[in-house]
Amino acid sequence: MWKKNVVELPRHLTMGSFSNGLVAAMFGAAGPLLIVLQAAAKGHLSDAATSSWILGIYGTGGILTLIMSFYYRLPIGYAFSIPGVILVGDSLAHHSLSQVTGAYLATGLLILLLSLTGFIRTLMRSLPLPVMMGMVAGVLLPFGTDLFRSVLENPLLNGIPLLVFLILSLFAKLSKKFPPILGAMLAAAVLLKVLPGSGSEGGLTFSVAIPQLVLPSFDLSTMGELVVPLVLTVVAIQNAQGIAVLRSSGYEPPVNSMSSWSGIGCIVNSMIGAHSACVAGPMTAILADKESGSRENRYAAAIVLGVLACLVGLFAPMAAAIPHLIPASLIKMLGGMAMIGVLIDSFKMSFSGRFKSGALFSFLITVSGISILHIGAPFWGLIGGMAASLFLDRKDYGLPSEQKEPQPQGS
16 A cells, blocks of 8 residues: 555656645744744743754654545645643643653653543544534634735735635636646745845855754643643644544544544653644545545645755754745735635535534534633634534434435535
8 A cells, every 4th residue: 555655756746735734834834833943932941952853843743644635635735733732831830841752752652541442433423524514614714714814914914825825716717727726836936036025135054953962751730730731732623623624524534543643642742842742633634625636636825835844853953943934914815815715615515414503513612712721712713512412402413324414525
């Protein structure tokens, strides 16, 4: 299987898969990287420790993306838990890196144990797809609204690429061979050079990341503060998003394997002072979009992402400068365009079949952005959506299979 998929990859690597893989990589190397840098500064980490953290979360995420996408031929994108970064930043302010690393290791071991017992697969099967997609729609909605905020923030830099995207989308035959988002990216690249003050005047200094081995110490206070919230962000928030996105695109994701590799990734990351590895929901949504090609060939977009993520990790000191070279509004605009088709399918899968009330509660709670016990809104969206379904959608549990959720478009 490995040999066959590697041999066939060049044939499946289209401009659509390349552009979506590139957008997903830019998406993960801009805003999320800034959050990591802010957390590292809050924890007073050295430059070497910060580079090692970036190497772990991007390098491990890239390797896991390549492994899973090549083996299962699915557009699965791995990265790191963004809510986890925020939790870790707060914890590093009053715990040592060694103590936090001990919590990382315990998190990975617990995720791996839950996966090997089959608990996570059973849990995911018990969640109705519309409720899960309601949570996904709530998570992805800000990326869509940021598209228009970005245009208002910089009408020329962000408005012209959006116009190019819309014009190219008018021509169906052309857009199949030349993805509209690729045209928007090229237009943005030209504008960064042409428009005064659009990009940074600084440059990149060549530098390679060196992993810093961190010996864990196990402090009950640190573990009590981090382990359970980090497990929940991986299993019930990040991985749940990716699983729901893949199912809505017509795939049957290997839930146990995805979770097991998340646990292994967490363990590997802990050795060099990096936090949780997990499936990246929004990035997987970009990879699985129909613009990446036919359903069976979209794994090629994940291969592009995996290679680029490994490069970001390898050149971590240089990667830390990327968010300062490209305006954040431009990244948000490109990410929002890549999410258009995904959002359409998310809302369709949420509200055109069963469990509409549960899907609505899941969506609204997620959009609210509430945080309880340091656990983010997507988790509570799933809990609230399931509770609402038990009260308001009881009749839907007994529907025959032919009345189940509609299949997504874009094969």
